[in-house]
Amino acid sequence: MTETKNTAPSGVQPRPVVGRLPKYAAGKPPAAVLGLESFKLASNENPLGPVPAVLELLRSGLEVHRYPDTSSTLLRNALSDFLDVPAEDIVTGAGSLGALNQILAAFSGQNEDGAQDEVLYAWRSFEAYPICIGLAGAKSVQVPVRADGTHDLDAMAEAVTEHTKVVLLCTPNNPTGPALRSQETEDFIRRVPSNVVIVIDEAYQEFVRADDAVDGVELYRRYPNVMVLRTFSKAHGLAGLRVGYSISQPEVTQYLRAAATPFAVSGIAEKAAVASLENYSQVVERVQSLVDERSRVVAGLKDLGWDVPDAQGNFVWLELGPNTQEFAALTLEHALSVRAFGDEGVRVSIGEVEANTRFLEICAAYTKQPRRS
Missing domain, CATH: 3.90.1150.10 (Aspartate Aminotransferase, domain 1)
Incomplete structure (x- = not known):
């Protein structure tokens, strides 16, 4: 042969x-x-793991030979009740990072004339940001954090140009730790053109105890260009199941659905996330x-x-x-x-x-x- x-x-x-x-x-x-x-x-990682109800669910032998609901309807409805937002405003992804990649795919990249869109964010911040932005075909614009690890929102506002399409705000900032404050964040949003997508990345939101910390969901309700990222990886202890989501108003969400990865959230992950919400x-x-x-x-x-x-x-x-x-x-x-x-x-x-x-x-x-x- x-x-x-x-x-x-x-x-x-x-x-x-x-x-x-x-x-x-x-x-x-x-x-x-x-x-x-x-x-x-x-x-x-959450060293305590998920709540007992989730562990029991995972032992029950779910159907892994079937494709999940690509819209994660069960989870979106549960989140709708939990957060008091329309289910249609929620798009799930493989962790908050997967949800972020869907945002970048929809709103930033390389244009038909070869020019790159700009994505603006503080640095140092989440180390996956420059990787995801580069793969999307966009250009990273990094603004140094202050000496105390906080976002320099004044400098970030000044760094916005006609090429800026997305701004990422990580709160609490990973790895430095501080959370954004409500008034300073709203002041920043008002300084940014309304056609620029502002993403408030709240992967660690449940751990925040600062009295005046920003609430991304509240800002999304008031500003059509604001989006929120959240995840079940941290507080809920489901890092290995990869389930996260974004929240945005319908005029934005419609484009995310076009860019969403089909079947990104498995059926097991969806049901585990719902069980965790039920035992919040x-x-x-x-x-x-x-x-x-x-x-x-x-x-x-x-x-x-x-x-x-x-x-x-x-x-x-x-x-x-x-x-x-x-x-x-x-x-x-x-x-x-x-x-x-x-x-x-x-x-x-x-x-x-x-x-x-x-x-x-x-x-x-x-x-x-x-x-x-």
């Missing part, structure tokens, strides 16, 4: 933009250390226990003299600069994994009580901590 050789050209190359994109670095698992239980604090009081209890742990960690760091930005997500940010990689390696030696960002800083997820305590012990012994100026 004659062997068939692969005749594909050896010089196959992707689009030029792919080679210029930053690489997404997922949180790594912790190293095994003799005598210590290992904990992963690198991916902003338990979700709230679990989130509050993590918020309490966050408060303990932040207080412990401040007692040690560490400078920590306002933490409103399920993580804390340590601006360690050139000591970033050294500190991350040190945590690995103690069976903890954290998320290091180059030579900028370390993001540490709030995890199990034992993990958080060990993290504070490491910080107590570390002598190169970021201090207030």
Whole structure:
């Protein structure tokens, strides 16, 4: 029998933009250390997992050989009741990142004349933003966050041009932690042309405790160009099932449906999300226990003299600069994994009580901590 050789050209190359994109670095698992239980604090996962009703549902053997409802009607109706918004204003996606990709596909990219649309966002922020924007064919415009990790909304408003098609507002900002405030956000929206889509990314919304924090759903009700991103990955503990959604008014949503990935949310994910909403009081209890742990960690760091930005997500940010990689390696030696960002800083997820305590012990012994100026 004659062997068939692969005749594909050896010089196959992707689009030029792919080679210029930053690489997404997922949180790594912790190293095994003799005598210590290992904990992963690198991916902003909910260490408590989903509520019992969801676990029971997952054990029941759902039909995985059938395609799901591509419109996620059951989930959209449940969210409609939960959020008091029309179900038609909700478009589901594979996590909030999948929902974001649908927004970018619909509203930004490369135009017929070759010109690129601009997508504006704070930096540092969610590291997937520049990747998703580049793959959509658009141009990233990054505006540095302030020294305290907050969005510089004045500078962002000034950076808007006639080519700006989408603005991304991450609140609480991942990885620095602060949440946007209501009045400053509304003032910003009023300064941006009404034909620019403003996306309020609220992946960690349930963890926010700031009294004057922005409410994306309230702003979407009042401004037709405002969209909201939310997810079941964080507070609900369903990260592995990939279910998120966007909320926008009908004149915007109609285009998202055209750009939506068919069957992006599986039937299992949809039913699990609905079950979690039906038991939301338990979700709230679990989130509050993590918020309490966050408060303990932040207080412990401040007692040690560490400078920590306002933490409103399920993580804390340590601006360690050139000591970033050294500190991350040190945590690995103690069976903890954290998320290091180059030579900028370390993001540490709030995890199990034992993990958080060990993290504070490491910080107590570390002598190169970021201090207030």
